[in-house]
Amino acid sequence: MSDHTKASGPIPFRNPGWAGNTGSFDLTEAQVRGDDFVGVRPPDGGHPSGAPSYPYMKADKAPDAPLFEGPYRERFEKILTRYPETRAALLPTLNLAQELRGHISPDTMREVAVLLDLPEAYVRGVTSFYTMYNKKPVGRFLIQVCTNISCNLCGGDEVLAAFLKHTGTELGATSSDGDFTVMEVECLAACGTPTAVQINSRYYENVTPDGVPAILERLRARGE
């Protein structure tokens, strides 16, 4: 059998900010997250091939923004060019509406139905199937803690409890200052860096209960 001594040896562990453990590598947070390659993505979606795939949650939401104007209109039109049927633009359009407004209200569903010439009931049916559509408004920061098996083995439940405690909220409710909504989420595909937490569109990995106050601090200060 192989070398058992490694188990008790020092654990190489580096963490650039909150992007996760970088183990054997020396990388900045921007490098891990890809920010330095991607830069700031334009709201018009850049090349049409990627227009359907942009962020879905921002801190600053505009619940009354029109669907769609300016660069968002451009992006919506680019989305329409990518599929053989208009119906296929439904999810990307809902994603776009949520990115702008923060949640998908019955009114938004109606407007999207008109935009894509689909029955309103159909749009409702589809929207309710997918968990990432917020059916009601959420806080500036939507905090989703993974408690599925790999994270759970390493303390996911405790991290969830810490977020609830430090934001002073209950599961699914928004804090009184409107900043935080905490929810439980299924596996985020970051099981090797438990506990994985998604805050708005960003992943925070290797989160421990002790690290929670600093994350909340950072959110208030940096807005992401």
Place this chain on the structure above:
Amino acid sequence: MAFPYEHEREVRILSRGWGDPRTRTLEGWKALGGYQALEKALRMPRGEVIDEVKASGLRGRGGAGFPTGVKWSFMPKEKTGPQYLCCNADESEPGTFKDRELLRWTPHQLIEGCLIAAHAIQADHVFIYCRGEFFEAVQVLARAVEEAYEAGLIGKDILGTGIDIELTVHSGAGAYICGEETALMNSLEGRRGLPRIKPPFPAAVGAFGRPTTINNVETLCAVPHIVQHGGAWYREQGTEKSSGTKLFCVSGHVVRPGNYELPLGFPLKDLIYDVCGGFRPGRSLKAVIPGGSSVPILNAAECEDCTLDYEGVVEAGSMLGCASVIIMDDTTDIVKQVRRMVDFYAHESCGQCTPCREGTQWMARILRRIEEGRGTEEDMDTLLDLGDQMTGTTICVLSDSAAAPVASSIAKFRDDYLALIRRGERVGAA
């Protein structure tokens, strides 16, 4: 250079370049020899590309392990209209986290693989369906696709060969079931992600009612290397029936969890103790789920001689799935973890089939009752009974996946259940 840890026993083919931000760029990918395979493939007759992939023995990395070249050859010989390639980047099986790393470190590897596959199956348009949560990874991918369009690698008349292939990055919106191939197609079409009854199979009637092939991210990432170096070269790694390397996603109670690229057939014990550094001092092995939450659980004795290839894991009593190895030490409360997995399936069931919709809910409730110390020994029989009724009776295998950890944990960790039931006491709860 797997990420976040490296190990000298790794064989890095797909993960070469991980942890190096330069490989995200077109320039960086070309510096590693990128897009040479595409040039080569586009000038080969498409039948030859399929034959090379068949010769490599590559098997689908999305879970089922179906031979990729054979799957491609199911597509119509004579094209009668549009055809599609879907890349399955919906990665949501608990314990699996390899596709995300492939997307965010080596996006051009995936783009190249998609284009070669699209040529081989005569697809006009590639849709990369990414789970909606993958914001960072998808931004990197979309940027890379943009670069490839600008360089004339995607779009009309690719590299002057007269071949046209479009590629679109598509984001889902949170539903595990959309990883099932026909549910993914429904979701892509703007419908609820409900699995379809097969037949017809996707190669006949797939996305938008047209012939479609669907492959996992890791499967497609292996393709450029196979085309470049040949099927025989790929077979140098792995075993006779499970060729090549595989990304192992190791999570749970080991010192260095993470992704490791190893040849198929690698011994499970070496993965745990050598590659991942074993357990924390004073802890020992209790159980392993070798292929993501959908496969039967293995106890310590079954891990002893288990090798990690499609056949080896079946022999040990489970399945390789997507090689998501979840490792549990002796502090683990098995009943709680099984209940958590069943909660997941109950939440993610699409609700079309009664055994799955009702069965997962019932199982979750009974398991919670046992966990809370209010269970009876009869409950275990009820669970096994339910599991039988949920297996092989539904449209997709999500239902079977929910039953597998329950049945296997009752068989192998009966004492944990009994302890809770008899004494109302939780085994292992620290």
